[in-house]
Amino acid sequence: MDFDIAEQNGVTVVAPRGRLNMLAAPDLRKLLIESIDAGRAQIVIDLAGTEFIDSSGLGALVGGLKSTRAAGGDLRIARAPEQVATALKLTNLDRVLPIHAEVESAFHD
Amino acid sequence: MSTLTTTESASEARFDRISRMAQELFEAPIVSVTLRDRNRLGRARRGPTSDRDDFFAELIMAESDTVVINDATADPRTTFSPYVIGPPFIRFAAGHRLTTSDGEVIGALFLLDTEPRGLAPSQLRALPDLADWAQRELHNDEELDRAGAVQQALLPRTAPDLPGYAFAGLNVAAQGGGVGGDFYDWYPVTGGVQLTLADVMGKGMGAALIAATTRAMLRGVSANVPDVGVGLGQAAQLLMGDLAESSAFVTAFHARLDAASGRLQYADAGHGLSVLIRADGTSERLVSSSLPLGIDANETWTAITLQIDPGDTLISYSDGLLELFEDPDKTIDELARFASRVPVDSIRQVLLAYEAMHVVGDDLTAVMLRRHPDP
Numbered sequence: 001m002d003f004d005i006a007e008q009n010g011v012t013v014v015a016p017r018g019r020l021n022m023l024a025a026p027d028l029r030k031l032l033i034e035s036i037d038a039g040r041a042q043i044v045i046d047l048a049g050t051e052f053i054d055s056s057g058l059g060a061l062v063g064g065l066k067s068t069r070a071a072g073g074d075l076r077i078a079r080a081p082e083q084v085a086t087a088l089k090l091t092n093l094d095r096v097l098p099i100h101a102e103v104e105s106a107f108h109d
Numbered sequence: 110m111s112t113l114t115t116t117e118s119a120s121e122a123r124f125d126r127i128s129r130m131a132q133e134l135f136e137a138p139i140v141s142v143t144l145r146d147r148n149r150l151g152r153a154r155r156g157p158t159s160d161r162d163d164f165f166a167e168l169i170m171a172e173s174d175t176v177v178i179n180d181a182t183a184d185p186r187t188t189f190s191p192y193v194i195g196p197p198f199i200r201f202a203a204g205h206r207l208t209t210s211d212g213e214v215i216g217a218l219f220l221l222d223t224e225p226r227g228l229a230p231s232q233l234r235a236l237p238d239l240a241d242w243a244q245r246e247l248h249n250d251e252e253l254d255r256a257g258a259v260q261q262a263l264l265p266r267t268a269p270d271l272p273g274y275a276f277a278g279l280n281v282a283a284q285g286g287g288v289g290g291d292f293y294d295w296y297p298v299t300g301g302v303q304l305t306l307a308d309v310m311g312k313g314m315g316a317a318l319i320a321a322t323t324r325a326m327l328r329g330v331s332a333n334v335p336d337v338g339v340g341l342g343q344a345a346q347l348l349m350g351d352l353a354e355s356s357a358f359v360t361a362f363h364a365r366l367d368a369a370s371g372r373l374q375y376a377d378a379g380h381g382l383s384v385l386i387r388a389d390g391t392s393e394r395l396v397s398s399s400l401p402l403g404i405d406a407n408e409t410w411t412a413i414t415l416q417i418d419p420g421d422t423l424i425s426y427s428d429g430l431l432e433l434f435e436d437p438d439k440t441i442d443e444l445a446r447f448a449s450r451v452p453v454d455s456i457r458q459v460l461l462a463y464e465a466m467h468v469v470g471d472d473l474t475a476v477m478l479r480r481h482p483d484p
Contacts, residue, residue: 055310063356091379092400
């Protein structure tokens, strides 16, 4: 899986591309930790390019949420495609990771 | 008729690859990965091997280093072998033993040729490397076997013996290898039965161990806490440390049936895949808005009460089951079409039949309960 990273108005936007499964989840976790360690703990995950997520991928998102908050920041998600949104709703994880419609508004909703 | 398990068929493919690579590398007509299967040698767990392969494997397993026999007619180990004197007239053998992670010798990887020959230095160096590769595949399989054994040990051995009710459960490992953290559990409690279906995020030994811990916690708590919501909460608190450390979470459906009244009390932690199919074929999805275990230390779970009437069927299943039906949203409709009309064990058989026809990338776990119709 590939990850695009960009900075937008003081927020780090991470855009995974591909399948966020057991193989890719550790890479995402590592990336998020690196960002937090570098002082960038306000993160938006743009899920538009995430074709598929499984429990490992969900775990990486939740782990990222906990880590950013522990560092005084936060993690939000945006533009979840259908399969990802379904997975989040089924587990009620959309309660802790509400799905924002746009990256820009994720930190301003 | 015997069927290969997932682990065996996956290692089949891997050993074939190793053998093919060896064949190209060494330009040898015969390459074998032969494993000692308890008392007899078997070729890569596939079944009886040839006596020829057994002979050479034994010879190679006797040495800890690479064995090279350039001319089989001149080496005391092979001079009198029927496979050298007679067909297929082997003249060259080279190989390396295979061991487990504990150092137990379990087989050999070797090449045979019908011409006397040698090995180039690069080929000689490659032999122990290939043996190492084959060994690592075996260690992997051992690990999966161990994780699989942990998982199997989690499952109940018999169905509850509760007059008026029938139970069925199934747990099928994901095809293509890998052991997940799904499990179901049931056991008697005062006046009825406690029922759990849980799904630990992830696969492999880590998930299997958390599943084992979760099961133990829930069992321990259920003995003293009749309210399933409170029980789930207590288990969640106890598990929080373990879950945080491994960045894992657990979805669960945790329920308690009172046999006399048919009242089912359940709590759902982010599972959301449970359905009550009534005797008349109508269905009711059992949901809640609660989070899985391991997400929020302050989360609480509330018990919801449901009435199970004669002829009703309760099915709780893992998300692997969604892959069995064309449209995941229609899963409940599909189940409702037949579930109320057949015995629970037949529901189980139908699901297994579906599973056999599809490539399911996830574990498939389900637990079913039927209250017998009035006579």
